[in-house]
Amino acid sequence: xxxxxxxxxxxxxxxxxxxxxxxxxxxxxxxxxxxxxxxxxxxxxxxxxxxxxxxxxxxxxxxxxxxxxxxxxxxxxxxxxxxxxxxxxxxxxxxxxxxxxxxxxxxxxxxxxxxxxxxxxxxxxxxxxxxxxxxxxxxxxxxxxxxxxxxxxxxxxxxxxxxxxxxxxxxxxxxxxxxxxxxxxxxxxxxxxxxxxxxxxxxxxxxxxxxxxxxxxxxxxxxxxxxxxxxxxxxxxxxxxxxxxxxxxxxxxxxxxxxxxxxxxxxxxxxxxxxxxxxxxxxxxxxxxxxxxxxxxxxxxxxxxxxxxxxxxxxxxxxxxxxxxxxxxxxxxxxxxxxxxxxxxxxxxxxxxxxxxxxxxxxxxxxxxxxxxxxxxxxxxxxxxxxxxxxxxxxxxxxxxxxxxxxxxxxxxxxxxxxxxxxxxxxxxxxxxxxxxxxxxxxxxxxxxxxxxxxxxxxxxxxxxxxxxxxxx
Ligand code: FAD
Ligand code: NAI
Numbered sequence: 001x002x003x004x005x006x007x008x009x010x011x012x013x014x015x016x017x018x019x020x021x022x023x024x025x026x027x028x029x030x031x032x033x034x035x036x037x038x039x040x041x042x043x044x045x046x047x048x049x050x051x052x053x054x055x056x057x058x059x060x061x062x063x064x065x066x067x068x069x070x071x072x073x074x075x076x077x078x079x080x081x082x083x084x085x086x087x088x089x090x091x092x093x094x095x096x097x098x099x100x101x102x103x104x105x106x107x108x109x110x111x112x113x114x115x116x117x118x119x120x121x122x123x124x125x126x127x128x129x130x131x132x133x134x135x136x137x138x139x140x141x142x143x144x145x146x147x148x149x150x151x152x153x154x155x156x157x158x159x160x161x162x163x164x165x166x167x168x169x170x171x172x173x174x175x176x177x178x179x180x181x182x183x184x185x186x187x188x189x190x191x192x193x194x195x196x197x198x199x200x201x202x203x204x205x206x207x208x209x210x211x212x213x214x215x216x217x218x219x220x221x222x223x224x225x226x227x228x229x230x231x232x233x234x235x236x237x238x239x240x241x242x243x244x245x246x247x248x249x250x251x252x253x254x255x256x257x258x259x260x261x262x263x264x265x266x267x268x269x270x271x272x273x274x275x276x277x278x279x280x281x282x283x284x285x286x287x288x289x290x291x292x293x294x295x296x297x298x299x300x301x302x303x304x305x306x307x308x309x310x311x312x313x314x315x316x317x318x319x320x321x322x323x324x325x326x327x328x329x330x331x332x333x334x335x336x337x338x339x340x341x342x343x344x345x346x347x348x349x350x351x352x353x354x355x356x357x358x359x360x361x362x363x364x365x366x367x368x369x370x371x372x373x374x375x376x377x378x379x380x381x382x383x384x385x386x387x388x389x390x391x392x393x394x395x396x397x398x399x400x401x402x403x404x405x406x407x408x409x410x411x412x413x414x415x416x417x418x419x420x421x422x423x424x425x426x427x428x429x430x431x432x433x434x435x436x437x438x439x440x441x442x443x444x445x446x447x448x449x450x451x452x453x454x455x456x457x458x459x460x461x462x463x464x465x466x467x468x469x470x471x472x473x
Contacts, residue, residue, distance in 0.1 A: 003118075005031045007342060008136055008145035009335075010124040010287070013049020014328040015319025016151030017108050019335030023149075024115040026343040031145070032112065033138040035123035040102070045121050047108035048101075049153050050172075050320070051328040057104060058176045059196050061097040063359050066203035070361075078398055088204060090180050097176070125288035134292065134315065147314045147342050150294075150302055151335065152287060154280040154320035159188070162249045168256060168273055169249075172197070175275045181206045186258050186271035190217060190240055192358050193277035198238055199360050208238050209269055211260055213278075215243040218358075222370040222419040224385075224405060229364055229421055232401060236361075249274070282321045297323075307347065308338050316342075330354050353436045357426045362402045365425035367433050368417030371407060380410035384442060384465030386458050388422045390473040393453035399423045404462040406432075406442055413441035413466070424455050431459055442466035 005028075009020040012034030020032035038046040038053035046053055065088075072086045112119050122139020126148075129135060133144040156171035158164050166174030175197045181204035187194045190212035202208040217240065218226035234240060247259035247266075258269040282301045289296065295303045295311040302317035304310055310317050316338045319331030333349045340347035358364040374381045387403040394400035402422030408415050418432035435445050445463035450456045457472075464470045 002135075002142050002144050003031070004133070004144040005029050005118070006145070007031070007147045007149065007339070008033065008124075008134070008143060009149045009151055010136070011049060011151035011153055011319075011321075012045070012047035012108070012119075013151060013153045013319060013331065014051045015153070015321075015331030015335045016049065016149065017047055017111070017335075018332040019149050019151060019318060019339050020117045021111055021115045022336045022339035023342065024117045026339055026345075028147075028339075028342070029118075030116075031118040031120050031143065033120040033122060033124040033136070036121070038105070040105070046101075046105040047112070047119070048105040049151075051331075052104050052108070053101060054173045054176060056328050058097045058101055059172075059193075059200075060359055061100050062093065062176065062200045063196060065093040065096065066200045067361060070203040075398060088181075090178065090204070094177060094179070123286055125286055126291040126294065127288070128291050132314075147316065149335070149338055150287070150310070150315065150317040150321060151319045151331070152283045152285075152321045153331075154326055155283045155285075156276070157279045157281045159246070159276060159278060162188075162274075162276055163251070164276060168251055170273065170275050172277065175277070178273065182272040183207065184255070184271040184273075185209070186211065186256060186269050186274040188246065188258070188274065188276050189213075189278040190242065191277055191279065194275065195233070195238075195358055195360050197275055197277065199233075199236075202236065202238055209271065210238060210240045211244045211246065211258065211269065212240065212242045213244055213246065217242050218364075220356075221358075221364060222366060222405065222417070223372055225364055225366070225419050225421045228402060229358075229360070229362075232362065232421075233360065280320065280326055284321065299323075306349075306351075307341055308334050308349075324351060325354060325356065327354065327356065350437060353433050355429045355433050357429065359426065362399075362422045363425035364421050365429035366417065366419045367429055368415070368436055369407065370417060370419065371405075374407060374416060379416065381407045381416060382410050382442075382466045383407050384462045384467075384470070386461040386465050386470055386473045388455065388458055390461065391453070391455060391458050393455055393457070394423065396453065397423060404428070404458045406445070406459070406462040406466055408442035408463075408466040413443055415440055415442055415445065415463075418459070418462075420459070422455070422458075428456055428459055431456060 007023040007030045009032040024030040034045040127135040187210040217230045245261045318334035320326045337347035337349040355367040385405040388394040407417040442463045450460040
């Protein structure tokens with residue numbers, strides 16, 4: 001007889017595994033099926049999806065290692081510390097990253113055990129219905145489930161005529177596993193992966209050229225921030241060209257040649273390795289949604305409403321496989337919401353307050369609307385902008401680049417957006433998210449006591465600056 005579950009989650013990434021844990025916590029007999037995309041050395045599927053295996057976590061581990069290397073080479077001296085002959089062993093750096101991945105993916109197995117989630121190993125595909133229950137094939141076995149949560153994530157978008165082998169031409173998978181810092185690295189796409197991975201290898205001494213098709217740099221970010229970021233990244237040595245038209249890419253023994261056109265005409269980029277980071281696409285490979293009539297939209301995403309309900313009763317979808325930003329925390333929020341809705345609770349996901357972060361140096365973080373969006377929507381706003389140069393802590397840290405910008409509604413004072421470029425922006429944005437989640441005003445933020453000396457004082461000052469009453473700038 002087929003095993004039967006109240007909730008079957010398909011995909012063990014941050015959308016899927018979090019949904020499974022929450023559903024089990026709420027008392028449902030829950031299973032989570034994970035295909036073998038990321039196997040451990042014993043061939044067992046690793047949980048954690050893109051995020052833990054080839055995304056958020058490994059990239060941040062490499063960013064940290066490369067940041068320390070760069071600091072030792074370039075920042076120690078100003079403190080009077082001499083660090084001559086600093087070297088990096090890329091094998092050790094990659095090994096450390098792999099150890100963290102193994103630790104965390106194994107940790108999810110432990111969480112499944114603790115919460116009594118049944119882990120199913122194998123690719124899942126719909127096989128029809130049996131009464132009200134969905135029949136799903138997982139590997140060789142067939143299971144039945146009352147509710148199915150699709151959390152199959154995304155995969156890198158590849159370009160025609162650019163064969164990714166993850167050795168010379170890489171997507172995110174290969175880009176996280178170079179065996180040495182290449183002499184010359186080309187990156188196609190100045191998005192989040194291009195900038196983060198480009199930063200890692202540049203810090204280790206690689207000559208990095210980033211080619212971006214869009215005319216503007218970081219078009220989704222507040223353009224004030226984007227301009228500052230472009231200036232700082234260029235100063236660091238990243239060669240970024242926007243508005244290019246990609247031509248032929250050819251691979252020879254000596255490396256890769258990328259032909260492209262920029263505003264000055266035809267160009268050729270010769271490099272030893274190439275990263276293709278031009279976005280990701282929803283992954284519904286082999287899901288066989290047709291067997292039950294699952295609706296996809298024109299972008300290949302599983303079509304869902306604001307509650308992550310698909311066109312089918314009791315079938316839900318969360319994370320990268322549905323609309324919205326492809327972010328781990330957004331996937332997890334949706335997963336929790338769905339589990340709670342299944343339990344009849346008021347599951348909730350506020351899509352207006354999902355923060356975004358680019359983990360470059362300095363970091364970039366934001367929540368809510370950009371200035372250009374507010375202008376386009378005709379919303380009157382009052383900006384408060386304060387640089388980290390005004391922070392004693394930032395100066396003490398020897399890292400005072402960037403600024404905080406708070407955008408508050410001119411009529412109600414409610415905070416509509418916060419944009420930060422600077423050291424620890426990824427942590428500082430949390431305060432803005434909390435304030436906005438509670439529909440706070442710039443005055444609310446301005447009345448909160450911030451510890452001194454901290455970088456968070458600049459968020460406070462920027463809130464005060466909305467009413468032209470900052471105290472230290
Ligand atoms: P995924 O994590 O993609 O997980 C889907 C899982 O489903 C996979 O394990 C897959 O094997 C499995 N699966 C697919 N189909 C089936 C099937 N039919 N049967 C069984 N299993 C199946 N986001 C952030 O928020 N912060 C970051 O710093 C960040 N950094 C990133 C860095 C890189 C290099 C990349 C590539 C991405 C990064 N992201 C980051 C994005 C983040 O990884 C994704 O948004 C997140 O992983 C999406 O979670 P998910 O659960 O929807 O899908
Ligand atoms: P992206 O969408 O961030 O950037 C892709 C870039 O490639 C865009 O700027 C686009 O204009 C450009 N592009 C597209 N086609 C091109 C072409 N033919 N030639 C040149 N440029 C071209 O996608 P990316 O960097 O691949 O990352 C995928 C997703 O992964 C992100 O959207 C994000 O959701 C997630 N991610 C999140 C991170 C974070 O939160 N810190 C880190 C890394 C990835």
